[in-house]
Amino acid sequence: MRQAYRVLYEGAVGEITEKKSRFIATFRPVKSEVEAMAFIDELRKKYWDASHNCYAWVIGKNGEEKRSSDDGEPSQTAGKPMLEVLEREKIVNICVVVTRYFGGTLLGTGGLVRAYSSAVKEGLESCTILTVEPAKKISITTDYNGIGKIHYILLQQEMKILESEYTDKVGLIVLVPDEKIVSLEAEITEVTSGKAAILELEDVYYSMLEKEAILFNI
Incomplete structure (x- = not known):
């Protein structure tokens, strides 16, 4: 039996600040790994001067394909928590890049997990999500x-x-x-x-x- 699923229809941008570090979450609908990686490369060029450009994506109506990256942040403090937000919301065909501009204060592993997760949640509030x-x-x-x-x-x-x-x-x-x-x-x-x-x-x-x-x- 075929099931309904949730998909990103229109992307958006959300931003939070944590101890003077800026976290900018940018979303885009994607249907393939090629589209996702092209979007990630585009954001890396746009925010070339940022400290990090971490990402997560989920593709396929059952979330068959997924990937995330910490992009230099401590292991599993950025990409994985970002991906977990997308999976909890059960949204597919979605890619998010969270760009960080370091504010001079270390956040610790727990602080980074909360900041990257919060940035994704903030951006999702402005996205158009459809139930298909x-x-x-x-x-x-x-x-x-x-x-x-x-x-x-x-x-x-x-x-x-x-x-x-x-x-x-x-x-x-x-x-x-x-x-x-x-x-x-x-x-x-x-x-x-x-x-x-x-x-x-x-x-x-x-x-x-x-x-x-x-x-x-x-």
């Missing part, structure tokens, strides 16, 4: 007598119509969450006395943003 759910595209073909009833059902169940075609009949392409497929098909069949033709086209993942359906490849 499994669905199917289905085709519905009906006559003009049945379209009003079908439209009413789709409206009541908040189904998204992706395409419409009006010729001698009416054709709709509708986005339907997996868990509603069986009940929707049964209801349409009933109200149209079996005259509506329903065809399941393809499995997709989707999320809604400001009433718009966004489709995902994974």
